[in-house]
Amino acid sequence: MATEQATVAEEEYLQTLFWLQEAKLPMTGANVARAMQLSAPTVHEMIGRLERDGYITRAKDKQISFTANGLVHAEGVVRRHRLIERFLTDVLGIPWDEVHEEAERLEHAMSPVLEERMLAAIGDAKTCPHGHPIVAGSRIDGVPLADVAEGAAVTILRFENEAEDLLHYLKDAGIEPGLKGTLTATSDDEVTVTGEDGDTRTITFSVAETVSVLADPSPPSRIALPEQLVLARERYGR
Ligand SMILES: [Zn+2]
Ligand SMILES: [Zn+2]
Incomplete structure (x- = not known):
């Protein structure tokens, strides 16, 4: 009962x-x-x-x-x-x-x-x-930012994981829902989005797996669930 x-x-x-x-x-x-x-x-x-x-x-x-x-x-x-x-x-x-x-x-x-x-x-x-x-x-269905190919147009939809240290990290990086831009660089370590304002925003690949976006062209639909989130803050000193 x-x-x-x-x-x-x-x-x-x-x-x-x-x-x-x-x-x-x-x-x-x-x-x-x-x-x-x-x-x-x-x-x-x-x-x-x-x-x-x-x-x-x-x-x-x-x-x-x-x-x-x-x-x-x-x-x-x-x-x-x-x-x-x-x-x-x-x-x-x-x-x-x-x-x-x-x-x-x-x-x-x-x-x-x-x-x-x-x-x-x-x-x-x-x-x-x-x-x-x-x-x-x-x-709304989205795809992980980490799956998106270089050159694609992206709109940030959602943060799938809301752990507060992750949210601080994303805010510091300048990534937020509604942001539109282009995926300008991607590697096994980092993903960079350049906003319509021309500013670049770089986050770790691991974090980019937890950010859902609309992309054009779009990779296949998927929700990533990383085993361990990597927040490499030290790479963030700007
Ligand atoms: Zn919440
Ligand atoms: Zn929330």
Whole structure:
């Protein structure tokens, strides 16, 4: 039986599972571990708890599925998370690389009335400041920036991983959702996008795997899930 209230930790995992489903990636413990950059044993324990508490089921092949209750719960916490982030950036003026962890704290305690008020306050915005749709099901398919060929036109769609140190890194590099430009250089180490303003923005290949873009010409559709994110900050001193 499902408990009345999911714990904060359980809600974090439900969000990650929801993102995997949204991105059409297999819902497995291994993918949760990669997405959250956590160890397999840690994830294994929490997946067991989610199953006992009635939020998910596990098939013989380890594929995870939401129960009806689990899906409602996951969708709700994801929607509140993205809404809060948008509210914090647009209404309170907090930089977009500083809102993820604030939202993690607030999303568990929000009443439906407050949610309605916040939704009204953000106006026409349809995504969180990192490009994820607030209303489930409206995700635009993209490709990893890392897959794009030199010379292609790109529009940054979304940051698939919202770890706050990663967001700081992307902000420092000048990469943000909505940015349009051309992929001007790519190697096994780094990817460079030149914006329409003529400024170049370089990030590690590993980080570029977590940045979803629209590209023309476009590589085949894919969502990358790197085992370990490499943020080579020292290459960033400008
Ligand atoms: Zn976030
Ligand atoms: Zn976000």
